[in-house]
Amino acid sequence: MMPRKICVVTGSRADYGLLRSLLVAIAADSDLQLQVVATGMHLSAEFGMTIQHIEADGFSIDARVDMLLSADSPVATAKSIGLGVIGFSDALTRLLPDILVLLGDRFEILAAAQAALVMRIPMAHIHGGETSEGAFDEGIRHALTKMSMWHFVAAEPYRQRVVQMGESPDRVFNVGAPGLDALDEMHWLDREALQAALQVPLAAPLFLITYHPVTLANDDPALPMAELLAALERFPESTMVFTYPNADTGGRKLIEMIDRFVAQAPARRHAFVSLGQQRYLSLMKLADVVLGNSSSGLTEAPALQRATVNIGDRQKGRLKATSVIDATEQRDAIERAIQQSQSNDFSEALKQTVSLYGQGRVGWQIKEQLKILPLAVQKSFFDIAHGN
Numbered sequence: 001m002m003p004r005k006i007c008v009v010t011g012s013r014a015d016y017g018l019l020r021s022l023l024v025a026i027a028a029d030s031d032l033q034l035q036v037v038a039t040g041m042h043l044s045a046e047f048g049m050t051i052q053h054i055e056a057d058g059f060s061i062d063a064r065v066d067m068l069l070s071a072d073s074p075v076a077t078a079k080s081i082g083l084g085v086i087g088f089s090d091a092l093t094r095l096l097p098d099i100l101v102l103l104g105d106r107f108e109i110l111a112a113a114q115a116a117l118v119m120r121i122p123m124a125h126i127h128g129g130e131t132s133e134g135a136f137d138e139g140i141r142h143a144l145t146k147m148s149m150w151h152f153v154a155a156e157p158y159r160q161r162v163v164q165m166g167e168s169p170d171r172v173f174n175v176g177a178p179g180l181d182a183l184d185e186m187h188w189l190d191r192e193a194l195q196a197a198l199q200v201p202l203a204a205p206l207f208l209i210t211y212h213p214v215t216l217a218n219d220d221p222a223l224p225m226a227e228l229l230a231a232l233e234r235f236p237e238s239t240m241v242f243t244y245p246n247a248d249t250g251g252r253k254l255i256e257m258i259d260r261f262v263a264q265a266p267a268r269r270h271a272f273v274s275l276g277q278q279r280y281l282s283l284m285k286l287a288d289v290v291l292g293n294s295s296s297g298l299t300e301a302p303a304l305q306r307a308t309v310n311i312g313d314r315q316k317g318r319l320k321a322t323s324v325i326d327a328t329e330q331r332d333a334i335e336r337a338i339q340q341s342q343s344n345d346f347s348e349a350l351k352q353t354v355s356l357y358g359q360g361r362v363g364w365q366i367k368e369q370l371k372i373l374p375l376a377v378q379k380s381f382f383d384i385a386h387g388n
Contacts, residue, residue, distance in 0.1 A: 003033040006370055007062070007097030009088075011040030011108035012246060013050045014296075017277040018126075019103055021181035021363030023059055031371055035095050039065040039084065040108035041247050046070075048274035063091035067111060072252050077107055084111025092119055098375055099124055101366075102148070103178075105132065105141035106246075113147045120377050123148040124370065126178060129158030129165075131317030132295075135214060135248075150373055152366050154299075154357045155319055166381040175365045176358015177299045182277060184360045189282040197279055200270045203239050205342065207232070208283050210243045211292040213250040214314045221250035222257060224312055224329035228291075229261050231334035241283060242271040289341045291334075298324060303355040307341035309334065323353040 006026050010016045026034040036059050041047035043066050051061060065087035069076045088111055092100070100116045102109050103126040116123055125148035132138050145151065145165055153159045154177040162172045195202050211228055213221040232240060242258050245251040262269040275283065281300065284290055290301045290308045293315055297308035302321035310320070312329045320326070325346075327337035340346055382388065 003031055004099070004371065005033045005035055005095070005097045006099050006101060007035040007037060007092070007095055008101045009037045009039065009109060009112045010054070010103075011038075011042060011106055013041065013048065013053070013274045013276070014246070014294075015103045015106070015109075016042070016050065016054060017182065017280070018177075018179045019101075019363075020057065020277065021178060021185065022101070022366050023057075023363075025363045025367035026370070027059070029367060029371070032367070034059075035062040035097055036060065037063045037065060037088075037091055037095075037112070039067055039087070039112070040106070041068065044068055044247065046273075047244070047247055050274050050276075053274075053276055062095055065091055065112075067108065068247055072247065072249050074249050077249055081107050081111045081114075084108055085114050088112045088115035089119070092116060092121060097121060099370055099373070101126070101370070102144060103127055105130075105135075105137035105144070107136075107140060110140045110143065113144050117147050122150075122373075122375055122377050124150040124152065124366075124373070126152045126366070127154055129153045129161035133313055133316040135212075135314055149376060149379060150369070152362075152369075157319065163382060164384060166383070168379065168382040171379070173365070173369060174358075175362045176360065178362040178366070179296065179299050180303050180355065180357060180360045181363050182281060183300065183303055186278065186281055188285060189278060191286055194279065194282055194286065198241075198270070198272070198275075200241075201239065201267070202241075202283075202286065203268075205235075205238045205288040206283075206286055207235070207238050207240045207289055207291055207338075208243075208287040209240060209291045210245070210294040210296070211254065211311065212245040212294065212314060213248045213254060214293070214312055220253075222253050225254050225257050227329050227331045228311060228334055229257065230331040231338065232261075232291075234331075234335050235338065236265070236268070238268065238288075240269045242269070243275055243280065244271065244273050289338060291338070299355075299357050302353050303357070305350045305353045307346060307350060309337040309341055311337075319356045321353050321356050323350055 042051040067084035128145040151172045159174040
């Protein structure tokens, strides 16, 4: 028998870090043939040309789908999706995968799914059933669920939600969050090695900050960013490491604000387009607090027993461990949350933090299922009222 062709789409530094363990597992299995399609921010110099990270890990890129326009307005994002559908149609016609694997909720992934759906390519979706009520990613994630045949979710409430959406329970697998795999496999960098790698001092207290635009908010994304930066001004002795936001609507304005803020105190404030998984997670492990609205503050940070200050509504509805402190997008609220995260009582309680997203080996679990899943594209709606 010919190896089953498994095509994995990655569009950003974030989803590649989550998918890496699965790529390794597929590549090592002689019954499977790995295909990698890179798109989105991976192909943009503005966002670090992170396709280089994939290649440095030893993976071949089977197709590149260049779809990002050099603008971040709503219309530019919509047009980028259209370009992506065209590009993925060409790539999938050439690769002819048996299964297309998609993760998450970004618009680049929606483009891939639209092409695969009408081309009758079965899809497996990772991280379905979650909610992020402040972003249009919420709608994209649920659309991907309905387009996909199989589902690999990160927690039991998410499995139940996917079933609630009409997906048969025998096609929904609770495997945990794949991002936790890296924590078991990571070659960690200590503070000294990180300082050498980043060429910046990392004196405590260390703040790791990632804030993305809240794409469904009516307000200018610069307003909550200004509140966050104003709150950070109140901690002048802290070392602050920013990672740039994603290529979302309004993201470029936030990058400009970060750069200006960093320039005001370059000895203590630092910004990076992309850190890569090893440096990012090693920083998180050392950080006194993880700030912003990235999902990594809810998944990886609790598993490392690090404090998270989760700002605003972007992650509203997701499961949150006891290490996560929610704050509204006002400077006083953010300041109070940071102070709470640094208190002796909270630091002591962090030692009891339990991950809500499984215990790892997720890539291997998914790979094992991809070997045996039936290659089908037709499915019936599962009516929970009748159990069928």
